[in-house]
Amino acid sequence: MSILVNKDSKIIVQGITGSEGQFHAGQMLEYGTQVVAGVTPGKGGQQTLDNRVPVFNSVEEAVEQTGADTSIIFVPPPFAAEAVIEASYAGIKVVVCITEGVPVHDMVKVKKVVDQNGTRLIGPNCPGIITVDECKLGIMPGFICKKGNIGVISKSGTLTYEAIAQLVNVGLGQTTAIGIGGDPIIGTTMKDCIELFEADPDTKGIVVIGEIGGQMEIEAARWAKDNVSKPMVGFIAGQTAPPGRRMGHAGAIVSGGDDTAEAKMRILGECGIAVAESVADIGNLMKAAMEK
Amino acid sequence: MKIHEYQAKKIFANFGMPVQDGYVFENIEETEPTIRRVQKDFNTEDVVVKAQIHAGGRGKGGGVKYSPNFDIAIQNAKNILGMNLVTHQTGEKGQLVRKVYVTEAFDIAEEYYAAITLDRGKSMDVFMISSEGGVEIEKVAAETPEKIVKVWIDPLLGMKSFQARKLAYGLNLSGDAFKAAMKIFMQMYHAYQSIDATIVEVNPLILTTDGRIVVLDAKVNLDDNALFRHKDISDMRDFDEEDPMEVEARKFSLNYIKLDGNVGCMVNGAGLAMATMDIIKLAGGEPANFLDVGGSASAETVKNGFRIILSDENVKAVLINIFGGIVRCDRVANGVVQAVKELGLKVPVVVRLEGTNSREAQDILAKSGVDIIPAIGMKDAAEKVVNAALGN
Numbered sequence: 001m002s003i004l005v006n007k008d009s010k011i012i013v014q015g016i017t018g019s020e021g022q023f024h025a026g027q028m029l030e031y032g033t034q035v036v037a038g039v040t041p042g043k044g045g046q047q048t049l050d051n052r053v054p055v056f057n058s059v060e061e062a063v064e065q066t067g068a069d070t071s072i073i074f075v076p077p078p079f080a081a082e083a084v085i086e087a088s089y090a091g092i093k094v095v096v097c098i099t100e101g102v103p104v105h106d107m108v109k110v111k112k113v114v115d116q117n118g119t120r121l122i123g124p125n126c127p128g129i130i131t132v133d134e135c136k137l138g139i140m141p142g143f144i145c146k147k148g149n150i151g152v153i154s155k156s157g158t159l160t161y162e163a164i165a166q167l168v169n170v171g172l173g174q175t176t177a178i179g180i181g182g183d184p185i186i187g188t189t190m191k192d193c194i195e196l197f198e199a200d201p202d203t204k205g206i207v208v209i210g211e212i213g214g215q216m217e218i219e220a221a222r223w224a225k226d227n228v229s230k231p232m233v234g235f236i237a238g239q240t241a242p243p244g245r246r247m248g249h250a251g252a253i254v255s256g257g258d259d260t261a262e263a264k265m266r267i268l269g270e271c272g273i274a275v276a277e278s279v280a281d282i283g284n285l286m287k288a289a290m291e292k
Numbered sequence: 293m294k295i296h297e298y299q300a301k302k303i304f305a306n307f308g309m310p311v312q313d314g315y316v317f318e319n320i321e322e323t324e325p326t327i328r329r330v331q332k333d334f335n336t337e338d339v340v341v342k343a344q345i346h347a348g349g350r351g352k353g354g355g356v357k358y359s360p361n362f363d364i365a366i367q368n369a370k371n372i373l374g375m376n377l378v379t380h381q382t383g384e385k386g387q388l389v390r391k392v393y394v395t396e397a398f399d400i401a402e403e404y405y406a407a408i409t410l411d412r413g414k415s416m417d418v419f420m421i422s423s424e425g426g427v428e429i430e431k432v433a434a435e436t437p438e439k440i441v442k443v444w445i446d447p448l449l450g451m452k453s454f455q456a457r458k459l460a461y462g463l464n465l466s467g468d469a470f471k472a473a474m475k476i477f478m479q480m481y482h483a484y485q486s487i488d489a490t491i492v493e494v495n496p497l498i499l500t501t502d503g504r505i506v507v508l509d510a511k512v513n514l515d516d517n518a519l520f521r522h523k524d525i526s527d528m529r530d531f532d533e534e535d536p537m538e539v540e541a542r543k544f545s546l547n548y549i550k551l552d553g554n555v556g557c558m559v560n561g562a563g564l565a566m567a568t569m570d571i572i573k574l575a576g577g578e579p580a581n582f583l584d585v586g587g588s589a590s591a592e593t594v595k596n597g598f599r600i601i602l603s604d605e606n607v608k609a610v611l612i613n614i615f616g617g618i619v620r621c622d623r624v625a626n627g628v629v630q631a632v633k634e635l636g637l638k639v640p641v642v643v644r645l646e647g648t649n650s651r652e653a654q655d656i657l658a659k660s661g662v663d664i665i666p667a668i669g670m671k672d673a674a675e676k677v678v679n680a681a682l683g684n
Contacts, residue, residue: 077520102517103488108415108417108447139618140617141618141647141648144647158564158615159561162646162670165647214413237563239570239573240551240579248584252563
């Protein structure tokens with residue numbers, strides 16, 4: 001088992017003929033992911049990636065022809081919101097939006113639409129999801145992962161890789177790793193992911209990696225306190241971030257209240273999550289928690 | 293992106309909102325003619341002289357002065373232009389006042405607060421008003437939260453009249469003032485939507501003694517990610533208000549924020565970059581900057597990153613921390629070697645490369661002959677760079 005995606009997920013790549021889309025669709029195929037179609041308006045009828053993947057003009061057509069249920073988006077920021085909405089109305093169940101730089105006003109509308117349609121959106125501005133040895137729906141390096149029983153949830157791409165590498169170093173593999181994205185509005189929250197991992201029998205422990213800005217980590221921790229039976233380790237990036245400055249991610253900004261790293265670490269700890277003060281301790285803490 | 297009060301008011305006026313207006317000047321010679329023009333065009337003897345910087349709390353810091361007549365206005369304007377304005381938002385070092393806004397003055401009966409911003413928790417925009425204006429909203433929220441009224445706006449429907457009514461009732465208004473406030477709230481929402489703002493704030497919104505509702509101060513922040521569809525507003529950017537190195541970094545698509553420490557760092561990915569700053573601090577050092585070189589750390593980005601980090605004279609050592617995913621570490625290593633050779637670095641450089649082709653990368657660094665301190669893992673890297681910065 002795993003969450004959200006597995007070896008049976010049938011995937012379409014929106015923006016497959018762009019340079020990012022081409023490269024990552026190729027990487028995903030190499031990992032063994034079922035990429036069944038690509039979508040680029042105006043390029044329908046072509047074949048791409050050495051004739052392995054057909055291109056369609058619309059998501060609707062791609063779904064009809066291939067039975068795809070999952071999509072990944074590599075289109076530029078001005079068009080990304082519409083790409084998500086198109087996928088949602090075409091009946092896609094899980095949509096990953098990799099695109100960084102989607103306007104926040106667009107995302108407020110997108111969020112409403114995907115919620116109404118029951119579409120599971122991951123991102124935007126995220127590395128995607130990987131279910132180890134089954135499906136790589138994203139831009140993460142697949143080879144760093146090892147199959148195992150830890151679920152990883154993170155707002156940051158490279159910190160996800162860092163956590164995975166540390167877990168592997170201490171002998172812990174992963175079920176699924178999800179980068180949920182660092183924007184102010186994202187489709188799937190930390191709490192949503194924890195809920196999915198708690199329900200997954202193969203996942204035995206959960207790592208959550210948050211950062212400054214917003215209340216998502218706190219909401220997740222409070223929920224986990226009453227609802228999660230599995231050991232959890234948490235880390236919050238941005239202990240040294242100055243207030244009022246956006247630290248790379250559009251959502252990573254201390255703007256008052258409980259959105260500092262200090263406050264979040266305290267609350268995570270109060271909710272029974274083992275908090276790594278140093279990023280270098282994530283792996284060891286998870287190992288210790290699993291051995292308890 | 294931030295803009296000045298006078299620019300925010302220009303935008304508001306374009307959406308039909310009644311604003312306290314005036315003219316801006318930057319040179320001392322323009323002081324007298326500007327004040328005279330405001331007095332003449334707005335048919336007023338008294339004016340308000342307002343410092344224009346990208347920070348709040350200007351009034352408390354002495355950057356906003358009511359001036360009952362021409363002579364006092366001159367004096368106030370000359371004091372404010374060129375002053376180093378310190379407010380709770382500028383920090384101790386303050387901000388140089390380069391622009392002064394001279395406006396008409398109003399007789400104030402009541403001061404209110406109005407703002408629209410994103411409620412991240414609800415994923416909706418929230419419009420909030422308070423009958424307590426002219427003071428910090430955080431203070432009102434903490435002490436008298438009952439004075440704040442909020443409405444959440446359905447993004448697919450936009451703001452509705454009943455919501456604007458609820459806000460106007462929240463200010464205890466009636467008659468023409470009630471209607472005027474309602475109209476202003478609708479216009480304000482329209483402005484917020486149309487320009488892709490992340491916040492629009494009016495503090496205070498005033499009721500004048502003759503019953504008019506007027507925008508007395510205005511704050512607008514824009515979504516950087518949406519500037520591509522607002523050329524006119526991007527042109528409002530005031531580079532004088534930003535750190536010159538941050539402006540320079542942006543030209544190379546590098547995400548750089550200057551801090552006060554002495555350990556420079558260059559990292560791929562925003563989260564890892566923050567975590568790197570944090571672990572430097574835990575190791576006993578102080579980070580000199582945040583720098584995210586993004587997903588593709590080429591030789592060119594590494595070089596530009598070095599140049600920007602080293603333009604900060606406080607930097608005593610540099611840590612490069614790259615987790616190669618799609619980026620191959622051997623390429624990054626080549627970039628580091630090339631950059632070090634070309635720039636002839638005078639401070640120690642610690643390099644930690646993990647992920648794709650990290651072994652090959654370590655070989656490249658070892659054989660390069662350039663003086664680089666290799667590190668394994670983040671803890672090791674942080675300890676080494678902090679030691680190097682201390683001169684050990």
